[in-house]
Each structure stands twice: as C-alpha cells, then as structure tokens.
Amino acid sequence: MNLRYNKNLYFCTTNMEKPLILITNDDGIFAAGLRTLINAAEIGETVVVAPEKAQSGMSHAVTIAEPVRINKIMNTNGHLEYSCTGTPADCVKIGLHKVLTKKPDIILSGINHGSNASVNIVYSGTMAAVIEGAMNHIPSVGFSLDDYSPSADFSFTIPYVKKIIKKVLEHKLPSGVCLNVNFPYIDPSLIKGIKVCRQAKAYWDECFEERIDPHNRNYYWLVGNFIYDDNDDDTDYKALQDNYISIVPIDCDFTSYKHLNEIKNIDFNV
Amino acid sequence: MNLRYNKNLYFCTTNMEKPLILITNDDGIFAAGLRTLINAAEIGETVVVAPEKAQSGMSHAVTIAEPVRINKIMNTNGHLEYSCTGTPADCVKIGLHKVLTKKPDIILSGINHGSNASVNIVYSGTMAAVIEGAMNHIPSVGFSLDDYSPSADFSFTIPYVKKIIKKVLEHKLPSGVCLNVNFPYIDPSLIKGIKVCRQAKAYWDECFEERIDPHNRNYYWLVGNFIYDDNDDDTDYKALQDNYISIVPIDCDFTSYKHLNEIKNIDFNV
Numbered sequence: 001m002n003l004r005y006n007k008n009l010y011f012c013t014t015n016m017e018k019p020l021i022l023i024t025n026d027d028g029i030f031a032a033g034l035r036t037l038i039n040a041a042e043i044g045e046t047v048v049v050a051p052e053k054a055q056s057g058m059s060h061a062v063t064i065a066e067p068v069r070i071n072k073i074m075n076t077n078g079h080l081e082y083s084c085t086g087t088p089a090d091c092v093k094i095g096l097h098k099v100l101t102k103k104p105d106i107i108l109s110g111i112n113h114g115s116n117a118s119v120n121i122v123y124s125g126t127m128a129a130v131i132e133g134a135m136n137h138i139p140s141v142g143f144s145l146d147d148y149s150p151s152a153d154f155s156f157t158i159p160y161v162k163k164i165i166k167k168v169l170e171h172k173l174p175s176g177v178c179l180n181v182n183f184p185y186i187d188p189s190l191i192k193g194i195k196v197c198r199q200a201k202a203y204w205d206e207c208f209e210e211r212i213d214p215h216n217r218n219y220y221w222l223v224g225n226f227i228y229d230d231n232d233d234d235t236d237y238k239a240l241q242d243n244y245i246s247i248v249p250i251d252c253d254f255t256s257y258k259h260l261n262e263i264k265n266i267d268f269n270v
Numbered sequence: 271m272n273l274r275y276n277k278n279l280y281f282c283t284t285n286m287e288k289p290l291i292l293i294t295n296d297d298g299i300f301a302a303g304l305r306t307l308i309n310a311a312e313i314g315e316t317v318v319v320a321p322e323k324a325q326s327g328m329s330h331a332v333t334i335a336e337p338v339r340i341n342k343i344m345n346t347n348g349h350l351e352y353s354c355t356g357t358p359a360d361c362v363k364i365g366l367h368k369v370l371t372k373k374p375d376i377i378l379s380g381i382n383h384g385s386n387a388s389v390n391i392v393y394s395g396t397m398a399a400v401i402e403g404a405m406n407h408i409p410s411v412g413f414s415l416d417d418y419s420p421s422a423d424f425s426f427t428i429p430y431v432k433k434i435i436k437k438v439l440e441h442k443l444p445s446g447v448c449l450n451v452n453f454p455y456i457d458p459s460l461i462k463g464i465k466v467c468r469q470a471k472a473y474w475d476e477c478f479e480e481r482i483d484p485h486n487r488n489y490y491w492l493v494g495n496f497i498y499d500d501n502d503d504d505t506d507y508k509a510l511q512d513n514y515i516s517i518v519p520i521d522c523d524f525t526s527y528k529h530l531n532e533i534k535n536i537d538f539n540v
C-alpha cells in the first residue's frame with residue numbers, strides 16, 4: 001500500500017499560485033538561521049518540519065529503532081510549523097509522507113550555523129535533508145553561513161536566498177542532484193557574487209581531548225582543525241575565501257566514476 | 271598540536287610483517303557479521319573498535335554534543351577489542367587517534383546485516399566508517415550481506431573477504447575512494463563471482479505507520495519498500511540479483527561532475 005500523499009493528512013496548500021516550500025534544518029526549530037530562511041521563502045506557501053532540538057553532525061541518520069513524533073507549533077495563513085523528534089532526514093521524510101498533501105515544489109534546509117563547504121557535507125544534517133529531497137526527485141537546496149555563532153547576523157543572506165530559490169524554481173535541477181550553498185560571513189558590501197564550483201579536498205586534523213570524570217573514568221571530546229588540502233582554485237572553500245557565495249551541485253550517486261575503470265582492472269576473481 | 275598517533279596510546283603493533291587492520295561495524299560489537307569479519311581478517315593484526323550497541327541507519331553521524339567513551343573488552347596476542355559509545359564514524363576516528371599507534375594498512379567495516387547496495391549507502395553506518403577511512407587516505411572496505419537476520423550464516427563470505435582484503439592490500443585504492451562490497455544471500459554454490467559495478471538508481475517507497483500510545487498521543491514508525499529504478503544492468507543491485515558479489519568504488523567527493531556545467535549555466539548572479 002502506497003501511503004504517500006494519502007488522505008489522512010494535515011496540510012493542504014490553498015493557494016495554487018504560490019510554490020509549496022518544505023523547510024527544515026539541523027540546528028533545531030528555534031535556530032536563528034531557520035527563521036531567516038523562513039523569511040526569505042515568503043514567496044511561497046511555507047511548511048516547516050524541523051528537529052525539536054539541535055541535530056548538528058547527524059549526517060543522513062534516520063530513526064528506525066524507535067518511533068518519531070511530530071508536534072504542531074504554528075499554523076497561520078500560508079505558514080505551518082511542526083517540530084519533530086527525529087533527524088533532519090526524518091523531518092523531510094515525515095514532511096513528505098505525513099504533513100504535506102502534495103509534493104512540494106522545492107525543499108530548503110538551513111540556514112546552517114557553520115560552513116558545510118568541502119568535506120563538512122559528509123557530516124551535515126542540513127545537507128542530508130536536501131540529499132533526501134533529491135532522492136525523492138524534488139529540487140532541494142541547503143544553505144549554510146560560515147560562522148558557528150548562534151547570534152550570527154543572517155539578514156544579509158535574504159536577497160541571495162530569494163534569488164537562488166527563484167532560479168531553482170525556474171530551472172529545476174537534474175534528477176538526483178541538489179545544491180550546497182555556503183555564505184561567507186563578511187561585511188555584505190564585500191560579497192563579489194555567487195560562484196558555482198566543486199567540493200574542495202580537505203580534512204579535519206582531529207584529536208580526542210581526554211578528561212577524567214568524578215568517578216575516575218576517562219571520556220573523550222572530539223576536537224579538530226579544518227585543513228584545506230586542494231591544489232586548485234575552483235573549489236567551494238576557495239570561493240568563500242575570495243568573498244563569493246559558493247554553490248556546489250551534489251549527486252546522490254556516490255559511485256567514483258573517475259576511478260571505476262581503475263577498480264575494474266583489479267581482478268578480484270583470481 | 272597534532273595528537274595523531276601520539277605517545278599516549280594503548281596499542282602498538284608488534285609484528286611488522288602482518289598488516290595492521292582496524293575493524294568496525296554498525297550492528298554493534300556482538301553482531302555475528304563482525305565476528306565473521308574478524309575471522310576473515312586473520313592474516314593481519316586486528317584491532318576492533320565497534321559500537322557498544324546497534325547503530326544501524328546512523329549514516330555518517332558523529333558525536334559532538336557529548337563525549338565518547340571506549341571500553342577495552344579483549345586483548346589477546348595480535349587481537350584487541352574496544353567497544354565505543356559512539357557511532358561507526360566515531361569508532362574509526364577514536365581508533366585512529368586514541369587506540370592505534372600507527373596508521374592501519376586497511377580499515378574494514380561490517381559484515382553488515384542487510385544490503386548496503388544502491389541508495390542504502392546513504393543511510394549506512396557501515397559505509398560511513400569506510401568513507402571516514404577514505405577521508406583519512408586509508409584503504410577501506412565495507413562488507414554487507416543481503417539479509418537482515420541476526421542469525422544469518424555469514425561463513426560462506428570468508429574466502430571472498432580474504433581475497434578482497436588481499437587484493438586491496440596489494441593494489442591499494444585511489445586516494446579518497448573506498449569500496450562498497452555486497453554479498454547475495456544464496457546457496458554459496460550458486461555464486462558466480464565478483465563484479466565491479468556502479469551504484470544502482472533506486473528509492474524507498476516509504477510511509478509512516480501511525481500508532482497511538484497509552485496516553486493518547488500519536489507516534490510514527492518509518493517503514494518502506496525498496497524500489498529499483500534503474501534502466502541499465504551495470505549496477506550493484508542487478509549484480510546481486512544475478513548471483514554476483516558486487517563491488518562499487520565510492521568517492522568522498524560528492525560533487526555532481528556530470529551536471530556541474532549544467533548548473534554553471536544557470537546565471538545565479540542576474
């Protein structure tokens with residue numbers, strides 16, 4: 001039985017002229033970045049399904065060993081909000097299958113408190129939500145600001161977010177592809193524009209800070225420094241450094257086509 | 271200060287002729303699939319750092335909002351085991367930075383109880399562990415069996431796992447690339463061999479099964495059916511269907527190079 005977009009639903013778009021926009025994030029429903037994204041999405045009928053608490057670093061985790069709950073927290077004309085006990089990927093799934101009555105025109109995630117450029121995408125709940133959207137063949141865009149502060153000023157991003165939403169609604173996106181948008185956190189007058197680029201090679205130089213609890217048992221905090229490890233300039237990280245807003249198209253197909261023939265040349269059957 | 275492979279470490283390989291093998295999984299340290307993988311890795315000096323409880327569907331989640339603990343549970347000649355409170359990706363990180371004294375020659379993950387072919391890789395903790403390995407430029411291989419039963423018989427996989435470990439140690443892997451190996455669960459005599467292929471296009475046709483708790487509040491269980499959605503035969507899913515063991519090379523760079531120029535042609539600056 002296919003329950004997708006079934007009858008037992010809570011929300012039906014009423015204005016057929018406005019695009020239906022599903023919004024989520026990974027910093028939780030009360031995050032400043034999410035509020036900015038909702039403001040920027042005012043051209044549409046907006047439905048928010050966001051985690052009830054912060055889910056940073058949750059990547060594409062899904063809740064399968066326990067159930068998920070949602071809680072309606074706002075319902076005004078053309079805008080609806082649910083908090084969800086699950087991960088960002090759960091939010092998109094339950095948004096599509098239990099909250100919305102029809103497929104949204106676009107899924108937005110963010111605006112994340114902290115960069116998701118380069119290898120950060122691997123750990124990102126923000127980007128997992130839009131990858132989940134792309135896996136459902138829905139144009140999906142994740143937005144992140146290169147600053148981790150909960151009180152960062154996101155307001156300058158609004159005209160750019162509006163423009164990107166408009167362009168994606170106009171052009172759509174290739175099936176299975178979503179966008180990873182990152183904003184530099186600089187004086188807005190210094191921003192040079194938007195640049196489409198590739199994911200930078202980089203790594204986290206990590207260690208575990210060791211502490212001893214009051215019961216004399218060790219515990220470890222993961223800490224690390226981001227190390228850029230790319231020889232070329234056509235990357236998202238370099239674009240941010242050069243005061244551009246970066247956009248990287250992300251594929252749900254993780255096959256290394258670049259190295260597929262090389263691996264085929266290893267004869268595993270001998 | 272770079273604490274990687276520092277002095278305050280617990281384990282130092284003693285036999286320089288044997289490869290050093292770091293092993294993890296996402297079904298937890300007591301899973302049958304992990305025990306099979308340890309057996310198959312007997313050619314090496316084996317160090318296990320595996321989740322203390324099941325972490326299926328955790329994808330590349332990392333534990334950052336709370337500390338991680340490890341607990342030594344076995345230390346015999348040439349074999350060491352730690353359980354870890356964290357995710358599979360945490361296990362690899364703490365294995366590399368706190369348990370091992372030197373870089374392992376190879377990282378293995380699995381054998382997962384259930385297929386990680388096609389889009390399942392996106393949700394997989396097993397494969398996140400090996401992607402983490404590839405991000406650290408260590409040859410890394412994830413193994414999965416196309417059967418979810420905790421009591422599945424993994425024994426037939428051992429000669430194949432041994433062969434794949436040997437080939438990867440011989441040939442290494444391209445930087446930033448790891449392998450996603452999936453076994454069909456069939457009469458071993460029917461297995462036709464090993465096939466290197468690409469990730470299949472597919473999706474989960476999902477819904478949320480709605481229930482009401484004793485306090486009259488709704489909760490939802492995610493359930494779904496896997497739907498193959500690919501027109502071609504050169505895929506991992508098709509290989510499994512045709513009684514082959516599938517190997518897909520996976521890239522840590524998620525950029526959609528196939529569609530990069532198409533996205534560049536959208537003028538986001540106008």
